[in-house]
């Protein structure tokens with residue numbers, strides 16, 4: 001007598017849960033989601049972590065691909081760097097949808113009126 005196996009399939013439906021950024025520990029809004037290759041893709045890396053765009057940008061602002069490959073290919077190693085730790089301490093107090101406004105000032109500020117903040 002053939003049994004139906006269907007009952008095993010649809011037992012729990014998990015609604016997609018908000019991903020948590022392993023760097024700053026905050027939820028990642030859909031429009032802030034970036035994938036970081038722990039070992040750079042150009043160096044054969046395949047493992048990715050979902051991060052905030054701002055957290056991702058910070059990684060690449062601090063580390064070269066060679067450094068990422070050899071010394072910073074884990075979240076733990078990234079967080080152990082003092083500059084990264086400082087960034088995380090700062091950004092973790094921002095709301096999850098916070099976008100990078102801090103770093104653009106350097107290049108653009110002279111061109112803009114002081115009151116013209118985006």
Ligand SMILES: [Zn+2]
Nearest residue numbers: 035036037056
């Ligand atoms: Zn990356």
Ligand SMILES: [Zn+2]
Nearest residue numbers: 021024052055
């Ligand atoms: Zn983050």
